[in-house]
Amino acid sequence: MKLREARANALMTAQSLADKGEVSVATINKIEQGAWLPSLKTVKKLADVLGIKPGDVEEFQAAINKAAGKGK
DSSP states (O other), X not given: OOHHHHHHHTTOOHXXXXXXHTSOHHHHHHHHHTSOOOOHHHHHHHHHHHTOOGGGXXXXXXXXXXXXXXXX
8 A cells, every 4th residue: 555545544634644753744745756765664653653554564665665666
């Protein structure tokens, strides 16, 4: 699941996710656009805020990597 999709499912704005995930809105936008590849720490923090189960974080990170052109 891509970040934008996960955020929409959680009924969160980019601003609210940024605030709760302790990153900037620009960072959220760059991740969603595939223009920036976040660290695993950031991915885990965003996944936690979005309510993504720990067992699904790897799949979540893979979707983010794919959007950034860094994955399969």
